Amino acid sequence: MYLFNTLKRRKEEFVPIDENNVRMYVCGPTVYDRAHLGNAKTPVVFDVLFRVLCNKYGKDHVTYVSNITDVDDKILNKHKETGKSIREITEQTYQWYVDDMAKLNVLSPNYRPRATEYINEMIELVELLLKEGHAYEAQGHVLFDVDSMPNYGFLSGRSMKEMIAGARIEVADYKKNPADFVLWKPSDADQPGWNSPWGYGRPGWHLECSAMSSKLLGNSFDIHGGGSDLIFPHHENECAQSLCAHPGEKFANYWVHGGMLMVDGVKMSKSLGNFYTIDQVLEKAPAEALRLLFLTTHYHQPFNFTFEGLEAAKQTLDKFYNALLRVKDVACDSSVADERIVNALEDDINTPLALSYIHDLVNTLNKAESDADKAKAKTTLLKSAELLGILWQNPEEWFKGSVGDEAQEIEKLIAQRAEAKKNKDYALADKIRNDLKEQGIILEDSPQGTTWKKI
RNA sequence: GGCCGGUUGGCAGAGUGGCUCAUGCAGAGGACUGCAAAUCCUUGUACAUCGGUUCAAUUCCGGUACCGGCCUCCA
Numbered sequence: 001m002y003l004f005n006t007l008k009r010r011k012e013e014f015v016p017i018d019e020n021n022v023r024m025y026v027c028g029p030t031v032y033d034r035a036h037l038g039n040a041k042t043p044v045v046f047d048v049l050f051r052v053l054c055n056k057y058g059k060d061h062v063t064y065v066s067n068i069t070d071v072d073d074k075i076l077n078k079h080k081e082t083g084k085s086i087r088e089i090t091e092q093t094y095q096w097y098v099d100d101m102a103k104l105n106v107l108s109p110n111y112r113p114r115a116t117e118y119i120n121e122m123i124e125l126v127e128l129l130l131k132e133g134h135a136y137e138a139q140g141h142v143l144f145d146v147d148s149m150p151n152y153g154f155l156s157g158r159s160m161k162e163m164i165a166g167a168r169i170e171v172a173d174y175k176k177n178p179a180d181f182v183l184w185k186p187s188d189a190d191q192p193g194w195n196s197p198w199g200y201g202r203p204g205w206h207l208e209c210s211a212m213s214s215k216l217l218g219n220s221f222d223i224h225g226g227g228s229d230l231i232f233p234h235h236e237n238e239c240a241q242s243l244c245a246h247p248g249e250k251f252a253n254y255w256v257h258g259g260m261l262m263v264d265g266v267k268m269s270k271s272l273g274n275f276y277t278i279d280q281v282l283e284k285a286p287a288e289a290l291r292l293l294f295l296t297t298h299y300h301q302p303f304n305f306t307f308e309g310l311e312a313a314k315q316t317l318d319k320f321y322n323a324l325l326r327v328k329d330v331a332c333d334s335s336v337a338d339e340r341i342v343n344a345l346e347d348d349i350n351t352p353l354a355l356s357y358i359h360d361l362v363n364t365l366n367k368a369e370s371d372a373d374k375a376k377a378k379t380t381l382l383k384s385a386e387l388l389g390i391l392w393q394n395p396e397e398w399f400k401g402s403v404g405d406e407a408q409e410i411e412k413l414i415a416q417r418a419e420a421k422k423n424k425d426y427a428l429a430d431k432i433r434n435d436l437k438e439q440g441i442i443l444e445d446s447p448q449g450t451t452w453k454k455i
Numbered sequence: 456g457g458c459c460g461g462u463u464g465g466c467a468g469a470g471u472g473g474c475u476c477a478u479g480c481a482g483a484g485g486a487c488u489g490c491a492a493a494u495c496c497u498u499g500u501a502c503a504u505c506g507g508u509u510c511a512a513u514u515c516c517g518g519u520a521c522c523g524g525c526c527u528c529c530a
Contacts, residue, residue: 009459026530027530028530029529029530030528030529035530036529036530037530038529038530039529039530040530041530042530043530045530072528073528074528074529156458156459156525156526157458157459158457158458158526205528225530226530227529227530228459228460228524228525228530229524229525229528229529229530230529230530231459231525232458232525232526233526233527234529257530258530259460259524260523260524260525260529260530261530262523262524265522265523266523267523267524296467296468296479297467297468297469298468298469300460301460301461301468302460302461302523302524304467306467308466308467309467312466312467312479312480315480316479316480319479319493322493322494323494326493326494344469350469350470352467352468352469352470352477352478352479353469353470353477353478355468355469355478355479356468356469356477356478356479357478358478359478359479360478363494363495366493366494366495367494367495421489424489426489426490429489429490430489430490430491433490433491433492442492442493443491443492444491444492444493445488445491445492445493446488446492446493446494451493453492453493
């Protein structure tokens with residue numbers, strides 16, 4: 001198995017520390033508002049990696065942690081804007097997020113820790129950094145001292161000189177070095193906070209991931225993931241904290257970063273009017289189409305979202321489910337996932353290549369004649385698709401799912417049309433078909449009779 | 456200004472030092488069908504640009520142009 005490791009800036013063979021417990025940590029969202037498309041892409045990508053790891057090492061030998069940031073100034077701002085309590089905001093947003101993930105068929109990680117439940121661990125980490133001489137107190141803050149870490153910047157490939165040249169860092173006068181970042185900051189009495197050796201306050205953003213990953217995965221683990229925008233400063237600073245607090249440990253061996261999501265070729269942002277939340281998009285297309293769409297581009301590349309692409313993904317799924325619909329009564333056999341697909345996914349999660357083989361498997365299934373061939377092709381397809389987290393739905397529900405009481409009426413019209421066809425009254429038969437088409441119902445004749453689908 | 460990444464056929468998007476070939480959509484032709492739909496078969500079109508390395512480069516190296524990301528909160 002191979003992964004592109006940001007640390008080395010190249011693809012390298014993945015060798016876990018312990019094959020019996022492969023450990024992965026992926027940065028999750030800050031829960032202050034509905035999750036947007038970018039918040040959806042990263043978990044889908046790492047969900048595929050999680051599935052591939054489970055397939056290779058065994059489900060019980062993989063531990064996947066993805067956090068929820070529920071203490072952050074953005075949440076505080078939301079509270080000021082809306083007047084809703086912090087708790088109300090984070091609980092509601094958390095629920096939205098979990099629901100969105102479920103719709104996208106993202107498997108639950110083994111742990112979804114919330115930052116506020118690990119405050120003690122964070123305080124301990126800060127104490128450790130102070131003790132080791134990597135942090136200092138200033139005006140109620142505790143700051144990480146980047147000068148105490150000679151190779152600070154090694155993950156993102158930045159030198160201190162460059163970062164100062166950037167000159168966009170807000171320089172508080174209590175900082176020894178402009179690049180020093182906050183580990184702990186004071187809170188006003190009406191702000192969320194916890195008592196600490198440095199007074200009432202709250203953790204800095206980078207601290208939580210270091211604390212939670214150590215607690216749940218140990219001080220050295222295998223994979224740390226996230227969007228590429230997190231490389232600096234978030235992951236750089238996590239590295240700094242964790243490595244300085246735990247000398248001799250490796251923190252994460254493989255850093256895996258997904259490309260940014262764009263909309264119509266440019267970065268998604270509210271000011272450009274091309275900002276979409278997950279639920280907004282799911283009003284226009286099934287969640288599975290969005291999931292498939294994410295997988296059509298290699299995760300490491302920037303991903304360009306368009307509604308045309310979403311529609312195309314939906315049509316691709318129609319094709320796939322069409323093939324499955326024909327064999328809905330064929331039982332699965334003992335076939336396993338296609339080796340080509342396993343290999344493609346184990347080669348740095350090459351989902352576009354894997355999908356090309358899915359097309360090939362669908363083609364094979366469509367051409368299968370004997371029941372044994374059908375069973376084999378169907379099973380191979382489904383097992384392979386499971387690694388990608390697609391094709392989990394019942395094909396009939398895929399095509400008819402959103403149709404409720406009308407089903408009986410449709411069946412009645414189909415019977416009428418069959419009668420008309422029998423009498424060679426094609427004008428009436430075509431009228432029935434066209435009327436249904438206008439309602440979004442497509443009829444398909446086959447030697448076995450007529451079936452219908454909702455577009 | 457610094458640091459990354461990209462540029463493949465009408466579109467989306469893999470991959471490779473030489474081979475018949477990604478794949479999908481769209482297009483063209485055909486089979487099937489009362490006509491369709493679905494499905495199957497056949498088919499055209501490509502590797503930004505300029506140099507270098509090489510027997511051979513879309514693929515490796517260097518320059519140029521263009522595009523995008525990060526350097527501030529961000530998945």
